[in-house]
Amino acid sequence: MGSAKRMMMKQYDAHEIWIEICVRARVVKRCHTHEETYWATGADEREAYILGSILVRDGDALVAGFDRQTVLDGIKSAIADAGSDGCAHCAKHADD
Numbered sequence: 001m002g003s004a005k006r007m008m009m010k011q012y013d014a015h016e017i018w019i020e021i022c023v024r025a026r027v028v029k030r031c032h033t034h035e036e037t038y039w040a041t042g043a044d045e046r047e048a049y050i051l052g053s054i055l056v057r058d059g060d061a062l063v064a065g066f067d068r069q070t071v072l073d074g075i076k077s078a079i080a081d082a083g084s085d086g087c088a089h090c091a092k093h094a095d096d
């Protein structure tokens with residue numbers, strides 16, 4: 001595997017980590033059916049930053065190899081990518 005591809009995979013994995021932190025902080029919710037879909041719960045997003053800081057401070061395996069600023073920036077981008085009103089895929093089938 002070339003290093004460029006490895007970096008892309010690392011980035012992809014990292015994005016999953018940021019979402020996971022937001023989910024644990026209950027700042028976003030992830031669709032059980034469509035895992036790529038997640039949306040903001042309306043909870044205070046500072047909870048996600050606080051949790052991210054705690055994970056870095058405690059040396060949690062989830063954020064191993066990342067420094068605090070990278071984690072906080074990652075959480076920020078994950079929140080920015082979040083939808084706002086549930087899963088659009090599921091909503092499409094809600095009337096079935």
Ligand SMILES: [Zn+2]
Nearest residue numbers: 031034087090
């Ligand atoms: Zn869904």
